[in-house]
Amino acid sequence: MPARHxxxxxxxxxxxxxxxxxxxxxxxxxxxxxxxxxVHSENYFADGGPALAWLERFRADYxxxxxxxxLSLGSADPLDRRHLxxxxxxxxxxxxxxxxxxxxxxxxGGTHLGELLPLPYTQEALDHVCARVAEVQExxxxxILVENVAAYVRxxxxxxxxxxxxxEVARRTGCGVLLDxxxxxxxxxxxxxxxxxxxxxxxxxxxxEIHLAGHxxxxxxxxxxxxxxxxxxxxxxxxxxxxxxxxxPTLVEWDTDIPxxxxxxxxxxxxxxxxxxxxxxxxxxx
Amino acid sequence: xxGAEALARLQAEFAAALVAEGDxxxxxxxxxxxxxxxxRLAIYRRxxxxxxxxxxxxxxxxxARLVGEAFFGEAARRFARDCPPDDADLNRYxxxxxxxxxxxxxASELPWLGDVARLEWxxxxxxxxxxxxxxDFGALARVGEAGQPRVRFRFHAAVRLVRSAWPVLAxxxxxxPGRDGTPDREExxxxxxxxxxxxxxRAALLAPPEADFVARLMEGASLGEAAEDGWDFSAALxxxxxxxxxxGFSAGTPVPS
Numbered sequence: 001m002p003a004r005h006x007x008x009x010x011x012x013x014x015x016x017x018x019x020x021x022x023x024x025x026x027x028x029x030x031x032x033x034x035x036x037x038x039v040h041s042e043n044y045f046a047d048g049g050p051a052l053a054w055l056e057r058f059r060a061d062y063x064x065x066x067x068x069x070x071l072s073l074g075s076a077d078p079l080d081r082r083h084l085x086x087x088x089x090x091x092x093x094x095x096x097x098x099x100x101x102x103x104x105x106x107x108x109g110g111t112h113l114g115e116l117l118p119l120p121y122t123q124e125a126l127d128h129v130c131a132r133v134a135e136v137q138e139x140x141x142x143x144i145l146v147e148n149v150a151a152y153v154r155x156x157x158x159x160x161x162x163x164x165x166x167x168e169v170a171r172r173t174g175c176g177v178l179l180d181x182x183x184x185x186x187x188x189x190x191x192x193x194x195x196x197x198x199x200x201x202x203x204x205x206x207x208x209e210i211h212l213a214g215h216x217x218x219x220x221x222x223x224x225x226x227x228x229x230x231x232x233x234x235x236x237x238x239x240x241x242x243x244x245x246x247x248x249p250t251l252v253e254w255d256t257d258i259p260x261x262x263x264x265x266x267x268x269x270x271x272x273x274x275x276x277x278x279x280x281x282x283x284x285x286x
Numbered sequence: 287x288x289g290a291e292a293l294a295r296l297q298a299e300f301a302a303a304l305v306a307e308g309d310x311x312x313x314x315x316x317x318x319x320x321x322x323x324x325x326r327l328a329i330y331r332r333x334x335x336x337x338x339x340x341x342x343x344x345x346x347x348x349x350a351r352l353v354g355e356a357f358f359g360e361a362a363r364r365f366a367r368d369c370p371p372d373d374a375d376l377n378r379y380x381x382x383x384x385x386x387x388x389x390x391x392x393a394s395e396l397p398w399l400g401d402v403a404r405l406e407w408x409x410x411x412x413x414x415x416x417x418x419x420x421x422d423f424g425a426l427a428r429v430g431e432a433g434q435p436r437v438r439f440r441f442h443a444a445v446r447l448v449r450s451a452w453p454v455l456a457x458x459x460x461x462x463p464g465r466d467g468t469p470d471r472e473e474x475x476x477x478x479x480x481x482x483x484x485x486x487x488r489a490a491l492l493a494p495p496e497a498d499f500v501a502r503l504m505e506g507a508s509l510g511e512a513a514e515d516g517w518d519f520s521a522a523l524x525x526x527x528x529x530x531x532x533x534g535f536s537a538g539t540p541v542p543s
Contacts, residue, residue: 042375047443048417050485070374076294083374108301112371114337115330120296124289152326154317155296190326191318220325 005056005095008063010036010209010249013279015271016065017264018253024054026261031061034268036097038065038251044094045086055094065098065209065251066091067178070112071136073146074105074119074129084139091140098209098249100145100178101136103129103166118151121158121165133173145208146170147178148198150186150215150224162187163201176208179248181237182215183224190221195237204245212238212271213253227256230267238271242278250275304331305367338366341376342383345410348461349387349403352396361390377414381407398452398474405454405489408446408480412487415444418533429537435510436538439503444482445531447492447501451475455491481531488529496522508538 010016016036019027037058044055044066058064071083091099104116119125137144148166160168170177179202181195188195212235214228230238230252242248252267296315303312304327316323339362343350350358365386371379384407387393388400429437448454455476456469477497480489492500499522502512513519526532 042377045375045377046414048415049413049444049482051413053485070376072374076290076297080374086375105297107374108297110372111301112374112376113301113304113334114341114371114376115333117297117300117330120293122289122292125293128290128293152329153323156315156317157292157296158317218329220322220329223329 004093005059007095008036009097010063010065012247012249013272013275015212015250015252015268015275016063017268018251018255019055019058020255020258021051022258023261023264028054028057030261032265034062035249036063036065036251038067038098038253041066041068041087041090041099042070044090052093059094063097064094065100065249066094066096067147068099068101069116070106070114071101072106072112073101073103073132073136074125075107076105076128077107077110079132079135080107084136088140091142098145099140099142100147100209102149103146103169104149116149118149118153118155119165120155121160121162123159126160126165126168130169130172133169133175137173137175143175143208145176145178147180147211148183148187149180150183152190152221152223154191161197161201163198166198167202167206170203170206175206177202177206178209178211179207179241180211180213181241182211182213182230182234182253185231185234185237186215186222186224196240199237199241199244207245207248210238210241210245210248210250211253212250212267213255225256226253229263230270235270235274239274239277242275245278247275247278303327304334305370335363335366337376338362338371338379341371341379345377345380346383346403346406348406348458349383349399351461351467352399352402352457353393357392361387361392364390383407398450398454398457401448401450401452401454402457404450405448405458405478405480408448408478409487409489412444412446412480412482415442415482418442418530420530421527421532421534423527426535433537435508437509438506438536438538439526439532440534440536441504442481442531442533444480444487445504446480447497447504448478448480449475449497449501450478454478455489458489479531481529483529490525500526 014035016034016038019037019039044052046052102116106113106115106117146169184195184198212230213226214230216223216225250271254264299312303310313320313323339359342362365383369382384400384403387403393399451474453469453471453474453476455478456471460467460469477492478489479492495517499512499519
C-alpha cells in the first residue's frame with residue numbers, strides 16, 4: 001500500500017506528549033515542536049468519525065506512536081484476533097513510527113477487566129508471552145515495543161526478577177522495550193526493590209522509548225495514576241537512564257486530571273533539557 | 287498441571303478476587319504481608335470498577351447527571367456484575383445499559399431513563415461510525431420520476447432513529463453542559479433522528495409521519511413502499527440528503543409490463 005502520510009520518526013533528542021482530546025484545538029493551533037504524539041490505540045479503533053479525522057490531521061505534522069492498553073499480551077485467553085485486526089487497521093491508516101503494548105494481561109474467559117494486571121514472572125509465563133509477542137509482530141508485520149507495568153502485588157510463584165523477564169522477552173522475540181520509569185519507581189517503592197536493577201537488566205540497544213508520568217502516594221503504596229507531574233525521583237532515574245542509554249524518544253504521559261497544554265509542554269521541556277545533556281560533549285562514547 | 291493451565295488458573299482466580307464480595311483467599315497466592323497484599327488487591331478492585339464505570343459515564347453523561355454520582359455508580363456496578371465488558375475496547379462497553387436501566391427497579395420513578403440512555407448510545411455510536419463518501423446525486427437524478435418509487439437507500443452508518451413515548455430530546459438537551467436541567471417541554475413522544483455531519487453528531491425531532499417514513503426507509507423499504515397513501519416525502523427526503531444521511535441507493539429493476 002502506498003504511504004498516505006509523510007515518513008516521520010521521533011527525534012530521540014526531544015520529548016513527545018500524549019495526545020488527549022482536551023488539547024486537540026490548542027495543539028492544532030500552536031503546533032509546538034515535539035518529538036512525537038502518542039495515543040491510546042483503542043481510542044482510535046472507531047470505524048470513522050471525528051477522533052480519527054483529528055489524528056490523521058496531526059499525523060501530517062507529527063510522528064505518531066500507537067500505545068495499546070487492551071491487547072492483553074499475557075492473558076491465558078487466546079489472542080484477541082478482533083482486537084489485533086483493529087490495531088492492524090489503525091496502523092495501516094496512521095502509519096505510526098512506534099507501536100507498543102503492555103507486558104500484562106487484562107482478560108479472562110473473554111471478560112475484560114480494563115486494567116493492566118501483572119504477570120507472574122515464571123518460565124511458563126515467559127514462554128507464553130514471548131509466543132504472543134511473536135504472533136502480534138507477525139500479524140502487524142513490524143516490531144513492537146513492550147512496556148514494563150506498574151504492579152501493586154507480586155506473586156508467590158514468581159521466580160524471575162522483573163528486569164530479567166522484560167529483557168528476555170526482548171531478546172527472544174526481537175521486540176523493543178518501552179521503559180516506563182515511573183512504573184519502575186512505583187514497583188521499587190511498593191515492593192522494597194531497587195528500580196536500577198530493572199535498568200541494569202535491560203539491553204540498552206533494545207530500548208525504543210521511555211515513558212515518564214506522575215503517580216499518587218497513598219497509604220497503601222504508590223499508585224500509577226498518570227495524573228500528576230513527574231516526581232523528583234523519576235526525574236533522577238530518567239537522567240541516569242539517558243546517561244546509560246543515550247537519547248531515546250521519551251514521552252510525558254498525563255491521562256487523568258489532564259492539565260492545560262502548557263503544563264504538559266513544560267514537563268516535556270524539562271525532559272528535553274535532560275535529553276540534550278545526554279547528547280552533549282560530556283557523554284562517554286561506548 | 288501444565289504451565290499454560292497454571293497461568294490460566296492464576297488469572298481466573300485473580301479476576302474472581304477483583305469482583306468477589308468477600309475475601310476470596312487470593313492473598314495466599316501473593317508475596318509479602320497478607321494485610322498489605324489485600325489492600326493492594328483493593329487498588330485493582332477499585333480500578334476495575336472505576337474503568338468500567340468511567341466507560342459508562344463517558345457514553346451516558348446525561349443519565350449520569352440525571353441520577354447523580356452515587357446512583358450511577360451503584361447502577362454501573364450492578365450492570366457490570368450482570369454484563370461485564372466482552373470487548374477489550376472499553377469505548378464499546380455498555381450497549382445493554384439502556385435495557386438494564388429500563389428494567390432497574392430503583393429507577394422506576396424515572397420511566398424515561400432507559401429511553402434517554404438509548405438516545406445517548408445512538409449518539410455514542412454515531413460518533414464512532416464509519417465515514418461515507420455521500421450520495422451520487424447525479425446518478426439519482428438519472429433514475430427519473432418513473433423509477434423513483436423503486437429506489438432503496440443505503441444510510442450513512444452514523445444514522446439512528448430513536449423513538450420514545452417520552453420527551454427524551456427535551457430532557458437530553460436540558461442536561462447538556464451549561465443548561466440547568468429543566469426541559470422546555472414536558473410532553474413527548476419524541477422521535478429523534480441522530481446523524482453525523484461535518485464531524486459533529488446532531489439530533490433533530492421528527493414529526494410522526496416523517497419518523498414512520500424514515501424508519502421504513504432504514505428498514506430497507508423502497509420510496510414507494512415507505513411513502514404510504516401518497517404522503518409527500520420530498521421535504522423529508524431533502525432533509526436526509528442535505529444532512530449527508532444517505533450513502534447510496536439501488537434503483538431496483540422495473541416491473542415488466
